[in-house]
Amino acid sequence: MVESYHPILTTKTKQRNGNMKTVQQMETEAIIAMGEKLATYEAEIARLTKRVTELETVIANQRAMINELQ
Numbered sequence: 001m002v003e004s005y006h007p008i009l010t011t012k013t014k015q016r017n018g019n020m021k022t023v024q025q026m027e028t029e030a031i032i033a034m035g036e037k038l039a040t041y042e043a044e045i046a047r048l049t050k051r052v053t054e055l056e057t058v059i060a061n062q063r064a065m066i067n068e069l070q
Contacts, residue, residue: 021029
């Protein structure tokens with residue numbers, strides 16, 4: 001038998017595997033997951049920022065070569 005709980009009227013929710021988790025536990029897990037995603041996004045931003053800097057250097061070098069050729 002599957003029990004249902006209204007999320008506003010109760011503090012527990014029935015999970016698919018049958019374990020009960022409080023709303024606070026689920027919120028904590030969601031916050032932890034968001035923190036992990038944020039760390040992933042920050043790492044990606046750092047990598048892309050480094051790549052932009054590298055490309056800006058290439059562009060500056062190419063502009064310098066073009067100016068020398070003119």
